[in-house]
Amino acid sequence: MFKFLIILVYLVVPTTCACTLPVSWDGQWWDSGSWDLTFSHSTQTLTGWRFQVYSSVITDWTCVNQNSSNYLLFRANQYLSVFGADYVAYRCVRYVQLTENSYYYYILADENWGSNYARYHPRALVVVSDSLSDSCQPTNGPSAEEYNVLIKKGYESSVKQWCPIPLLGTFSYTHYNEGVTRCGAGSVVSACPDWTELRFKYSQCPTTQVFSASGIVQCVTSIEYNSTIYTTVFNPDTVTDTTNYDKFTCLAISKVGKMLYISDAKGSCVKGQTATVKTNTGSGTLVLSTYS
Template structure:
């Protein structure tokens, strides 16, 4: 059951109550107009109050003032009742009466004060010197809308049971009896053909309208929408339930639950039943608050312990890593987290530089056998750098044009590299052995084509291993042709 906020204007009763009648599990039938209530009877010796006017509505508290006074202590007294309301459905409410019991008003929970006294502090009306029991709730079901007030019965009751029943005249029923909460989860049906003893003060069936779980006990209110004579059959029945395995112990009282009603003790004027399932659709054990809370707390503790262990291990690991990284007095730690020994220093890029090394302007480490040129290139001691920035190894030389010349090469007059099998003519052409043959063949073809030529040029090669010999024309003239 969830609390609701009830609103009114001036002092009118909440709109849900106005101009309607409600069955009350203790008071009978209560009727409301916009600002008046009737049917709630408070008796004080020879005087009584049966009609009430709305005094104030504050959140879920409804305060009513008796339209008549009671005579007590030698004078007239005003009577107030304070109802703390909770909605169940649009057609049903539960409430607790929030005042101490008044011994001079038949132990009713009312607030009595000298007639005419202005009550400016409603807290004085809506207070109790001790907490009310969970079972002390009242239920209201709207007349004409009874079916709309149906609720699922507690899951421990969802089954088909046989039962024994003690109504104060002896134990009856047993094997073969039938208490059915399986066919319809909102309704309890009793098979009076199997056992004729009247159950729950009903002619055939009851349906669940409200329940409160408290520790190992469930307090359940059921509604009889059949015959009501207030002798054998009553509108409401309170059931107090506990379980042992799948069996249930149930005490029953007509109307409202007794204060302190136990599921294993027959209440005065009530009955006691023990139910054993034929078939069972609900929980195999009491679905009670204690068990649920214990399970939740156990799960939370397990999760919490797991988190604590993970945190402890994490910080332990961090501490271990820090201990491993801990520097000695003669050491220090650079900004990148690297340990720097006394003979070392750390360059601006975070690299550690040993004593025999130094760091060049480009942040490269230069070893002792190296030096760094202005261009940032590292040059070993056996090397030198030519004017073009190229590194020259010991067996190489660099020509004036910046080209590297190997030992087996030489540089021609024009700065071109000449390989061992080549030589350079005066016009700076490379001449190879096969070139002389090509030139000789060319000249021979020309002589054959022009026999009257004034000059013939013949190139002969006496020995391919000897430099070529020229006849008549020079090699320069021949090349020019």
Template sequence: MPSTWDGKWYDSGLGDVVFSHTSHSLDGWTMSVHGQPITSWTCQTQDNADNLLLFKADQVIEVNGVKKNVFRCIKWTNITDNSFYYYVQNDIESNAGNQRVKIEDHDPSVQSWNISDYCNPSSAPVIEEYHVIVAEGHESSAKQWCPIPLLGNFTYTHNDGSATSCTSASELSVCPTWNTLTFDYTKCATEQIFSKEGVGYCVQTIAKGTTFFTTVLNPGNVTGAGHHRFTCLAISVSGNQVQISDSAGSCEAGQTATVKASDGSGLLTLSSVASCYGNCTFPLDWSSAWYDSRTRSVEFLHQQTRVSSGWSLDISNNTVPSWTCMSEDASNQLLLLKSDTVLEINGTKRNAFMCIDWKKITTNSYRYYIKTDENPDANNERVSLENHDPMVVDWNIDNYCNPSNGPSMEQFHMIVKQGQETAVKQWCPNPLLGTFFYTADDGTNQTCGNGSNVDVCATWTTMTFDYTKCSLEIFSKEGEVHCLYTIISGTTYYTSVLNPGFVDNTNYHRFYCLAITTDASSDKVYLSESAGGCERGQQSTVLQPDGKANYTLTPYSTCREYI
């Protein structure tokens, strides 16, 4: 058993238990099996690799004259040193009050049991069927962040299945701690979360689709009817409201946020008054779906200052699907994003951060850099990791936006609002302001050449290739790309261009970054391409790993003299 399992612990499943680490036993998990009491258990074997423990009841029961052993297999995960959650890896047994146990004939000659034979239920518990244990006296240290939908202050109503209360006045506060629910009973006296005092600590949350299952610990007085040490909340968001069902103890299998649980008090409907998750302001235009030169697409929720999709990262067997802005430096146009997921890496909880350096080009296009060091634990993505502390809910951006090896000037990224592709065009750089014939060199063959034609002079913002004169498709199936943004490093221009046409992300990409130089003696223009954004150190005459070819442009005429 884990080393801290000793003494009295609270258990959301079957009430208080008392562990003896020395004898690998516990008093508790009281139940009736075939009408006979089971009151204590001893651990018989374990699987350290899978955190499995096989307990056998100390009581041997008798059914129709046949003695029986009762087993309970648990799979545990630590939350803190003094709090754990576990699943019972047995089938539901109707003769044990529908508890998950395994019953078999008692054989006094058998004194050891193979754990694999006892921890393989045919109908395993669903994800919400977890239980939580917390060491007595360590209630405060068990606090964890509540799920994101609860990180705010709310008014609420409560429906017990027949009547609705708290309609005229109510207040639930989860700010500023993020870990404690506090109901103001002076505004509505209807007791919530089975708490006499109206206070509950979030101690564990597991998500299933769009529903969060959160176990709340009541640190107060649990004597008297209707008060319980634990409550499990099923939480979902509907529009601007948060819907919650409660269940005394642990969650029920199949529990939903909108249906009263069999042992629940009813349904809560929360209306937000203020949020304390996200502490900065996105650029005004950042809402809905955008194209992204780094990740193909990204979606912003402006009010929540959240990147809701598109910037997903896989970090050491964890997936981070979304990010929320926690701090900003408005004068330097910096945003600090924190992963909405708390990662677990080698048994340690971690938070992930990205620092975004942004610049507005137009209302519908922005340039950004990620001002964070590359991280080998995140496939060399630019993301920083630090140990998670549930007591910390504020981060100073000055500590996160100073990488030792940040992005080079050409490693910028572009976002363009979807549906606004023609509204973001900018002048192409001076070397491209002309009409050219061109040669494409893929490292093996050279194509096009004399007679080919690309025109930029017509608009100064769009490169238009005449595929009737050379059929090689460049950047675009339709032969047209728009210039978005250019920076200059030394004698090289780095230009992001947008393909407004067909995209398959194999042969045709939405964005390309062009490295461009000129030969002053011949007026030739040299150009390399990189799908998406520019590569570090990209050179105009070097074929890029994700580029099809290098290009040499020779002018028929220029339009630069009109600048």
């Protein structure tokens, strides 16, 4: 009975904060961190961020606060029960607009080991607070490469950006994966002619790259940090086999002389990703040499 009363109090306590999601966000989006997101402007809600903490599952969120610096605070609509105690999960994000229909964002929260290191801020149910200052100042927040990309569905072809300068050309490449070497001098990848797409010629080497069945992906955004360029590419193919393919790939790119070193990761970039080491979600590493 006591537990029920606490939950009831949480549901009826009014919030003194407010949030209004942009009207243009209404609808479905591709999200590099969680595949699909749906925003509702009328209810200020988000569905698609899903993670499990022991027996508790989070699936739905409500935006409860924001500021003029592009911070949004989301509160989970399901509460967490951990070792007999009840919590509310918050996610604070800071977003940057890329085009009219694409953004990237950081989740400003610490990692939580009990939910596969998902980033969110848990607060005890009896001290719920919708304040930005309470949930947007993590002790160990995301590093520069830990960003996520949003692309509005139906507008995928309009969000292409120039690929980073080191990739503007045509290259031969070698693919390395756990001691196995594939491709080589006959392989070709090119950003020509429009500089916004990478095209792997599978007729030269059939090994799948960037988790794309066609070998053609669109550059969406790039961030440079500590001499490494982190580039997110989007796969316009229809993806049904999510084991071997993905809508997003992150490339960590490093240039040494005339050579480019690249590692990949399915979805978003991963914490600590470097250009020369295979990631846990990646297919291996590439070494590119200039072809033209």
